[in-house]
Amino acid sequence: xxxLYFREDGDFFxxxxxxxxxxxDQYLSEAQVIxxxxxxxxxxxxxxxxxYEQNHKQYNGKKAxxxxxxxxxxxxxxxxxxxxxxxxxxxxxRPPEILYDGGDLEIHGGESLENIRNKGKxxxxxxxxxxxxxxxxxxxxxxxxxxxxxxxxxSSKKNRGKKRARxxxxxxxxAMYLAEQNLEESLLTFGGNVDLVNSFYERSLFSLKLRTxxxxxxxxxxxxxxxxLYSRKYRREMDKDLKxxxxxxxxxxxKGPGGYEQKILDETIQELxxxxxxxx
Numbered sequence: 001x002x003x004l005y006f007r008e009d010g011d012f013f014x015x016x017x018x019x020x021x022x023x024x025d026q027y028l029s030e031a032q033v034i035x036x037x038x039x040x041x042x043x044x045x046x047x048x049x050x051x052y053e054q055n056h057k058q059y060n061g062k063k064a065x066x067x068x069x070x071x072x073x074x075x076x077x078x079x080x081x082x083x084x085x086x087x088x089x090x091x092x093x094r095p096p097e098i099l100y101d102g103g104d105l106e107i108h109g110g111e112s113l114e115n116i117r118n119k120g121k122x123x124x125x126x127x128x129x130x131x132x133x134x135x136x137x138x139x140x141x142x143x144x145x146x147x148x149x150x151x152x153x154x155s156s157k158k159n160r161g162k163k164r165a166r167x168x169x170x171x172x173x174x175a176m177y178l179a180e181q182n183l184e185e186s187l188l189t190f191g192g193n194v195d196l197v198n199s200f201y202e203r204s205l206f207s208l209k210l211r212t213x214x215x216x217x218x219x220x221x222x223x224x225x226x227x228x229l230y231s232r233k234y235r236r237e238m239d240k241d242l243k244x245x246x247x248x249x250x251x252x253x254x255k256g257p258g259g260y261e262q263k264i265l266d267e268t269i270q271e272l273x274x275x276x277x278x279x280x
Contacts, residue, residue: 002027002085003034003097005128006137010144015123020093030085035132035139037080042133042149045074049151056183062192064154065178068171069186071152072179081176086125100124100169130170174201180208181215188215191230199239204248207257213265217273229276238273245272 002016014024014031021027048070052059059066080086088096101124133152136145154171178186178197189211190196218226229235245268246257257265
């Protein structure tokens with residue numbers, strides 16, 4: 001899926017892994033199609049956020065969580081990751097596009113930038129989407145409108161929409177992950193705390209079934225106990241315990257949580273974390 005990466009200076013380039021044409025900008029027509037869909041996704045995300053702001057009782061204390069969930073919900077419902085331009089055509093010349101940044105290459109400097117502009121590679125889709133939202137950029141329109149999707153981005157400007165060190169991603173990369181659960185279940189899993197989302201995500205605990213089990217663990221706890229076990233002091237240790245059982249590499253990594261029945265995962269979480277229930 002060729003897509004557009006917009007730059008602060010008003011320029012843009014086409015990012016793609018497709019190689020059946022000499023230069024990336026020869027896929028501009030495909031990238032325009034995707035950009036129009038992303039305009040609609042971000043507009044829908046903004047409508048989601050405004051709905052939560054007006055109607056959800058937990059919004060005021062968890063604004064960052066609702067912001068990310070709003071974007072994730074719009075992405076999931078758009079089914080953009082199933083678009084023919086992103087899944088490719090099952091031929092070497094048109095492989096699936098990169099969703100996530102895979103390294104720490106700096107795209108805003110000299111030779112590296114020109115190499116990427118010509119070949120259109122190495123920029124993750126979610127990073128490009130983050131920068132699009134930052135700038136209020138659209139191929140349709142003569143100028144950037146920074147206020148257009150401003151509410152969908154963190155107020156911190158550090159590294160927004162920029163490539164990161166290996167393993168670090170734009171917040172939009174985890175937004176879709178967050179919205180794989182319905183809103184209430186996702187709130188139970190993470191307590192409405194984006195730091196907990198990020199911790200889980202960066203530990204490669206990607207299984208939806210595992211997150212469902214976490215939500216079940218919290219569901220019947222008292223509000224006081226929930227808040228205690230959502231705190232960084234305890235949840236960090238709880239997640240470390242979980243990672244020991246489901247490592248992403250090495251011994252024990254061959255069968256991830258997705259390979260277990262839901263009932264087994266539910267029981268595993270309950271047994272693993274039961275000691276935390278006794279903490280006063």
